[in-house]
């Protein structure tokens with residue numbers, strides 16, 4: 001009954017019980033001795049359940065990991081001993097799997113040599129490392145204003161439909177191919193259709209072989225959506241710790257993990273806390289986020305899409321998630337509505353990498369100048385709306401001309417939206433992004449109209465074309 005060094009292995013003995021209550025996805029089971037412990041896996045027929053709390057007198061409260069239809073009071077429940085264990089190793093690469101590590105791609109189960117429990121402690125603080133190295137994405141707005149930390153955690157924040165999934169797909173497109181190690185995609189609580197599309201895209205891009213895709217989508221039980229992140233981390237940790245590799249972990253959408261936790265909490269009858277969230281929000285999120293860390297042996301770089309309910313960035317879930325990240329790319333509805341994609345908000349997005357020591361003095365200065373120009377333009381907008389641009393001083397008019405060109409220069413055609421937009425994607429090295437911004441910042445008059453800067457790659461492409 002002890003936690004083994006290999007993780008939180010649940011060494012309970014086998015035991016039999018019977019269902020005494022069913023409420024939605026929560027099932028109470030009375031066991032004789034020994035009583036299974038928290039996180040133990042039990043089965044009522046085909047329905048797998050995880051023990052979530054101990055009620056007392058041999059009764060445990062379980063969260064169903066599938067439909068509870070067909071379950072009834074008195075039905076026998078078997079605990080084989082142990083919790084959920086998933087396959088780890090090279091065998092999972094190229095596969096699409098569920099929370100149990102079972103195939104959902106129509107092929108045979110992965111031929112894995114080892115299985116590991118999904119609940120595991122994070123690496124000790126003394127093992128964690130920070131490298132202060134930037135992961136270049138080829139996306140101008142991100143590389144310039146919110147550089148992604150290699151081995152760190154980046155969040156893509158935004159309300160409904162502002163382009164989180166599109167941006168995440170583009171990041172996958174731009175980074176997975178050149179990534180040295182393996183990549184894991186973890187879909188939590190999003191549409192199943194998106195999962196299938198991504199699976200096909202990855203196949204077409206020829207990167208499936210070094211990628212694992214895990215899904216607990218919106219049609220699945222809250223328990224599944226709550227645990228799928230742990231399944232992903234268990235597989236990622238194998239590549240990091242046993243193979244010493246660099247792992248790229250992409251999560252769409254981490255907000256759905258918090259939401260699933262809140263559903264589970266409600267089912268367990270716990271009193272909600274702020275804005276109806278579970279009182280355990282911070283600890284649940286930390287337990288998962290702390291496992292996403294880089295150690296002496298290998299790294300995990302994670303990029304997490306974060307749904308922001310009702311565009312409210314003060315939402316407790318969004319705020320908690322924010323506190324775990326080293327870079328946050330904020331997508332704005334205003335920009336999306338103007339067609340300025342990717343709709344990165346230059347003033348709200350930030351990264352701990354954006355310091356002269358990491359990105360260099362020039363990059364830092366250009367990023368600050370771009371922000372300052374766009375902030376000045378924001379302030380002038382009201383005056384322009386009321387009095388017209390003619391009323392501005394020559395200096396202010398030049399600021400507006402620069403800002404509007406910068407805004408457009410920071411848009412970019414994406415590879416992953418080629419079919420719908422009719423343009424082809426562009427990858428822009430950071431040096432070109434810096435050159436382009438520097439040139440625009442240094443000018444007071446422009447020959448080309450603003451529209452010429454819209455949806456282009458590097459500035460040199462534009463000049464070559466004219």
Ligand SMILES: Nc1ncnc2c1ncn2[C@@H]1O[C@H](COP(=O)(O)OP(=O)(O)OP(=O)(O)O)[C@@H](O)[C@H]1O
Pocket residue numbers: 158159160161162163164165166167307341342343414417421
């Ligand atoms: N970079 C882009 N270029 C062109 N169009 C885009 C871009 N990003 C987003 N869009 C448009 O916005 C739509 C919504 O994007 P997306 O599905 O990524 O939003 P989301 O934030 O993930 O939404 P949800 O929260 O509903 O999942 C896309 O279908 C597309 O039409």
